[in-house]
Amino acid sequence: MKFKNFVEFSSYLDDLGLFHMDLSLDRMEEFVRNWGGKESFPVIHVVGTNGKGSTSSYLTSIASEYGLKVGTFTSPHFVTPRERITINGSMLSGGEWCSIANQVMETAPDAGLTYFELLTCMALVAFKNNRVDLAVMEAGLGGRFDATNTVDPDLTVFTPIGLDHEKVLGSTIDLIAADKADAMRENGIAITAVQVAEAEAVLKRRAAELGCKLYSIDEFGTVADLKPSLVGEHQKQNAQLAAGAWKLFCEKADLKFDEDKVREGVGKGFIAGRLQIVNAGRTFILDGAHNTHAFDALEAELKRSGLKPDAIVFACMRDKNLDPVKETLFRLTDGPVIACGIKDNERAYPFADLAAVLGERAKAAEDIDEALAMLNSGDRTVLICGSLYLLAAFYTRYPEFLEK
Known part of the structure; x- marks a missing residue:
């Protein structure tokens, strides 16, 4: 057992370095290979520049209205890393964090996981241990080499793509969109928010190459009277994206799409620090x-x-x-x-x-x-x-x- 308590684990995590990145998926793929829990639960993967956290929050809340047990992985955290992994919106105890971290270390002892990779692995283990019905996983940075991109999603959701992290992802919308577009899967399903023309073109081109069915929120009839709990006109767009994504997920998971439950869900979603x-x-x-x-x-x-x-x-x-x-x-x-x-x-x-x-x-x-x-x-x-x-x-x- 590597970690005896949460303080010990936190110290280890800090030593890894919050901003240390190594853009490859080898370490994550080694963990996923050894772990063997990849098919334990369906995954909705949320990728983009702005609105990822809000959209993930709405999806989690909608799923909860259906009575599903939902695991959510988001970033960054504000006060404690425990904010990043929740089950039905609630953080896990420090003791459970230690137990999960030790499971990850036993599964891939020599993988050399980075800060974000370790937390991603821990989210996967936590969701399997808690037998979630659905995992909503927010990408950290980009798509192509993001640690969350090692799990094959049932649905990929693209929030608006803009300029950010240019030194890592590229200096233009096209380059950034190309990186994020690699979150799509061959013969998969994806939905996108309204994008600027350059990003939309890149997403469509990559979807065609992969044979991935890419829907635009424009193609979906909006859910009337959506009143998102978060403030701002842009939150209405995030809420409609979550509603459209949920409709696609319902089709895949053989669930009945219920507009009332969707309205309830987006009315209860919460994430701090958004207006x-x-x-x-x-x-x-x-x-x-x-x-x-x-x-x-x-x-x-x-x-x-x-x-x-x-x-x-x-x-x-x-x-x-x-x-x-x-x-x-x-x-x-x-x-x-x-x-x-x-x-x-x-x-x-x-x-x-x-x-x-x-x-x-x-x-x-x-x-x-x-x-x-x-x-x-x-x-x-x-x-x-x-x-x-x-x-x-x-x-x-x-x-x-x-x-x-």
């Missing part, structure tokens, strides 16, 4: 927008709802192209933009440099505590955005807002 409005002495708008596509959606929703933040706390990773985001930030508020550091995050943009790049209306703060202390008493509404790791620092301070 989440909370009150902690002042109103905070928490949003994980960290690329141009997501910032466009954030700006549109703030305009639609008449919200204008008095100040913004912003952080991002050092590889971020700040030009388009910078313009949006200063349109969103007439007040200051606080460039915030993220402690113990080697990829974070150094806060002093970030403030210098953002310009004269920007202020620098070492971390979230300093940023919040810098707010004026008149700053009644504050937007915190730019990085999920920044939100994680906020949730560490206010963990009560991680739940619905």
